[in-house]
Amino acid sequence: MTIxxxxxxxxxxxxxxxxxxxxxxxxxxxxxxxxFEYVERYNKKANSIHAVWSANEKVxxxxxxxxxxxxxxxxxxxxxxxxxxxxxxxxxxxxxxxxGGLVIALGDDPGQHSxxxxxxSRVFARFALVxxxxxxxQQEAYDLTRLxxxxxxxxxxxxxxxxxxxxxxxxxxxxxxDPKKQNEIYTxxxxxxxxxxxxxxxxxxxxxxxxxxxxxxxxxxxxxxxLEINDKKxxxxxxxxxxxxxxxxxxxxxxxxxxxxxxxxxxxxxxxxKLYDTVDEIMIIEEGYPMLEDSLxxxxxxxxxxxxxxxxxxxxxxxxxxxxxxYKALTGKEKKPIVSIDxxxxxxxxxxxxxxxxxxTYKALNAAKExxxxxxxxxxxxxxxxxxxxxxxxxxxxxxxxGASISMCKGAADAGLKYPVAVIGDSTFGHSxxxxxxxxxxxxxxxxxxxLDNLTTAMTGGQHSLTTGHPLIKVLEGLxxxxxxxxxxxxxxxxxxxxxxxxxxxxxxxGLSVIIADRECVQTLKKSLSKKxxxxx
Amino acid sequence: xxKDLILAGVxxxxxxSIAFVIDNAVLDKGWKFRQAEVHGxxxxxxxxxxxxxxxxxxxxxxxxxxxxxxxxxxxxxxxxLRYIDCLSEDGMMIVSSTPYINIxxxxxxxxxxxxxxxxxxxxxxxSEELAKEAGSSRAQNIVMLGxxxxxxxxxxxxxxxYITMAFERKGEAIVQMNHKAFDLGRDxxxxxxx
Numbered sequence: 001m002t003i004x005x006x007x008x009x010x011x012x013x014x015x016x017x018x019x020x021x022x023x024x025x026x027x028x029x030x031x032x033x034x035x036f037e038y039v040e041r042y043n044k045k046a047n048s049i050h051a052v053w054s055a056n057e058k059v060x061x062x063x064x065x066x067x068x069x070x071x072x073x074x075x076x077x078x079x080x081x082x083x084x085x086x087x088x089x090x091x092x093x094x095x096x097x098x099x100g101g102l103v104i105a106l107g108d109d110p111g112q113h114s115x116x117x118x119x120x121s122r123v124f125a126r127f128a129l130v131x132x133x134x135x136x137x138q139q140e141a142y143d144l145t146r147l148x149x150x151x152x153x154x155x156x157x158x159x160x161x162x163x164x165x166x167x168x169x170x171x172x173x174x175x176x177x178d179p180k181k182q183n184e185i186y187t188x189x190x191x192x193x194x195x196x197x198x199x200x201x202x203x204x205x206x207x208x209x210x211x212x213x214x215x216x217x218x219x220x221x222x223x224x225x226x227l228e229i230n231d232k233k234x235x236x237x238x239x240x241x242x243x244x245x246x247x248x249x250x251x252x253x254x255x256x257x258x259x260x261x262x263x264x265x266x267x268x269x270x271x272x273x274k275l276y277d278t279v280d281e282i283m284i285i286e287e288g289y290p291m292l293e294d295s296l297x298x299x300x301x302x303x304x305x306x307x308x309x310x311x312x313x314x315x316x317x318x319x320x321x322x323x324x325x326x327y328k329a330l331t332g333k334e335k336k337p338i339v340s341i342d343x344x345x346x347x348x349x350x351x352x353x354x355x356x357x358x359x360x361t362y363k364a365l366n367a368a369k370e371x372x373x374x375x376x377x378x379x380x381x382x383x384x385x386x387x388x389x390x391x392x393x394x395x396x397x398x399x400x401x402x403g404a405s406i407s408m409c410k411g412a413a414d415a416g417l418k419y420p421v422a423v424i425g426d427s428t429f430g431h432s433x434x435x436x437x438x439x440x441x442x443x444x445x446x447x448x449x450x451x452l453d454n455l456t457t458a459m460t461g462g463q464h465s466l467t468t469g470h471p472l473i474k475v476l477e478g479l480x481x482x483x484x485x486x487x488x489x490x491x492x493x494x495x496x497x498x499x500x501x502x503x504x505x506x507x508x509x510x511g512l513s514v515i516i517a518d519r520e521c522v523q524t525l526k527k528s529l530s531k532k533x534x535x536x537x
Numbered sequence: 538x539x540k541d542l543i544l545a546g547v548x549x550x551x552x553x554s555i556a557f558v559i560d561n562a563v564l565d566k567g568w569k570f571r572q573a574e575v576h577g578x579x580x581x582x583x584x585x586x587x588x589x590x591x592x593x594x595x596x597x598x599x600x601x602x603x604x605x606x607x608x609x610x611x612x613x614x615x616x617x618l619r620y621i622d623c624l625s626e627d628g629m630m631i632v633s634s635t636p637y638i639n640i641x642x643x644x645x646x647x648x649x650x651x652x653x654x655x656x657x658x659x660x661x662x663x664s665e666e667l668a669k670e671a672g673s674s675r676a677q678n679i680v681m682l683g684x685x686x687x688x689x690x691x692x693x694x695x696x697x698x699y700i701t702m703a704f705e706r707k708g709e710a711i712v713q714m715n716h717k718a719f720d721l722g723r724d725x726x727x728x729x730x731x
Contacts, residue, residue, distance in 0.1 A: 003564065005560055005564060030577030031576065034576070113575070113577065114578045137571075137599075166573060166599055166600070169575065170571055170572060170573035170574070171556075171570075171572040172570060172571050172572070244597040244599065245598050245600075247597040248602065251597075322598075322600050322602075323598045323600055323602040324602055324603045335603040336604070337603055337604060337622035337623075338604045339624050339628075339655070341618055341621055341652040341655065343618070343648055343649075345618055346642040346644065347640075348615075348616075350578050350580070350581040351581060351639065353581060353582065384581065387581075459577070460577065
């Protein structure tokens with residue numbers, strides 16, 4: 001029996017490896033980054049799995065889908081908002097169905113530790129009419145991932161694995177099972193079923209809807225969904241990681257409520273019905289949206305039994321669950337801290353590192369803004385450089401989604417803003433920044449795009465970036481940006497005045513300019529220097 | 538046997554190395570553990586913490602409930618106070634007195650220390666000085682692990698076995714330095730009078 005210490009993320013990755021995947025496809029994003037990274041590390045020795053970062057989540061998803069069509073098992077992983085980028089192939093893969101097992105591992109971020117929103121991927125799975133597996137702990141993350149591949153091939157549907165930050169980034173010992181061999185590549189392919197011409201997809205969509213009752217039956221029979229009838233006053237439905245918080249409190253209760261633990265969706269309907277029929281009132285504890293709660297209440301909430309949860313104030317409407325909220329929901333009592341202090345603690349938010357190139361870029365940008373006569377607004381994007389919105393820089397304004405800086409900047413220019421500026425990182429530019437730049441180049445929009453090229457995907461820990469260094473200039477030329485308005489600067493304190501001057505000039509140029517601020521991330525530089533030093537020894 | 542720990546510090550101070558040592562020592566004993574940590578943006582100089590729970594029985598929640606931590610182990614004094622709600626009635630607060638100042642509104646040290654001293658069971662350790670004595674100020678995390686070792690319910694040899702494992706790819710000198718850091722921390726906690 002092998003026990004390995006694994007993060008929830010890593011348990012999913014290892015489950016996929018032991019289920020015999022032939023490829024892992026991903027774009028970095030907290031809290032899902034470590035799923036792919038585990039496969040990448042494992043593969044350094046094994047060298048049997050295709051594991052290279054993709055340009056963005058849509059690309060990653062489609063690469064995984066292509067592999068699945070060839071009969072092989074594939075894993076695609078991303079953070080929850082990454083599925084918005086990959087929503088098109090996701091929704092449609094439910095209708096085409098899959099060949100080799102296809103699992104989409106998602107890191108949801110309730111409490112928004114490092115995300116713009118706390119969208120709940122269970123809702124997305126329901127939208128697409130596919131399975132969603134939601135493990136409660138690391139062992140289940142491993143076991144359910146292996147089950148997900150079997151289920152995906154049995155139903156010929158993709159399976160979404162939903163993790164939340166707290167499980168993704170929590171470690172425990174996980175008992176491993178025997179690994180499976182990889183599938184053979186298909187030699188005879190029925191291409192018709194994978195072509196969504198309306199005439200085909202109408203039939204396939206109908207078939208998909210007819211499968212839903214069987215998916216509910218699957219959940220009713222699945223051992224990871226557990227109904228326990230105890231006291232008949234209260235019945236609690238708990239989903240995913242909420243099960244742990246519930247059990248933490250459950251063990252201390254004198255009167256044990258009945259409960260149903262759910263780990264697979266579509267919901268186990270017969271089990272829900274049985275609990276509903278047995279108890280007087282139902283409480284629902286779920287991490288994320290009140291999805292089950294909404295379903296059980298219905299729009300009119302006029303069923304015969306009370307449904308308690310986030311809508312009734314028993315659980316806070318937003319944010320991450322914890323054992324203390326669940327304690328209060330079940331006992332009506334609040335846990336009071338035993339010791340207290342009489343001082344206000346200042347927050348300690350994350351900040352740009354000492355010596356970070358972005359800091360020098362922002363100082364120069366702020367100086368350039370002062371020199372330009374007229375309204376300058378800076379649209380930003382997603383990366384370490386988003387921290388430039390905070391003091392002492394206060395250099396950027398917006399942060400919405402990957403690549404949005406350039407398209408929003410263009411929209412602002414179209415609205416008549418005199419000096420619109422977009423700030424985007426090299427990896428984010430490769431993710432979603434190139435497409436909006438094509439239109440801006442063709443229209444000759446008067447705006448300035450700054451690509452902060454630090455040679456890496458820094459915020460998630462320094463993953464490979466596809467659009468960095470010299471090739472970036474060729475890409476920009478290819479997209480139609482005039483060569484004389486592609487400027488490269490080195491953001492260093494000694495270049496401050498010159499850099500500010502270049503920024504001012506390009507802002508004042510009535511057309512599209514791109515300034516590349518080119519200097520390596522101090523974190524990756526530190527790592528590569530110490531690696532070199534070690535090699536020299 | 539059940540212990541709830543909070544490890545606290547600032548991103549980059551090495552609380553995950555402390556967690557690595559305890560996780561593996563616990564697993565070596567055949568116990569169960571859960572250890573929640575912080576990844577991503579917050580690691581860039583922000584406040585970070587790890588909830589570490591272990592037991593010879595099953596553990597449910599990855600998070601330590603309010604009022605149940607047996608030990609709050611902080612590599613930084615201000616950060617120790619952030620998790621005071623978690624401390625149990627007999628809870629130990631084991632704190633480095635070396636501040637990490639990267640925010641403009643960092644409070645006066647006297648105020649922080651006087652609040653730490655209000656906690657019935659606490660140990661204050663000059664981790665920077667001891668780490669330098671061991672060989673590098675980077676070893677403050679292991680000084681603090683040594684300082685807490687008496688309250689962890691895990692044999693010293695076992696903790697040291699995994700300190701070796703945590704640092705062996707950096708060479709024998711670094712391993713020995715961290716062993717020394719552990720010893721200095723342990724002895725300093727022994728001498729500390731509340």
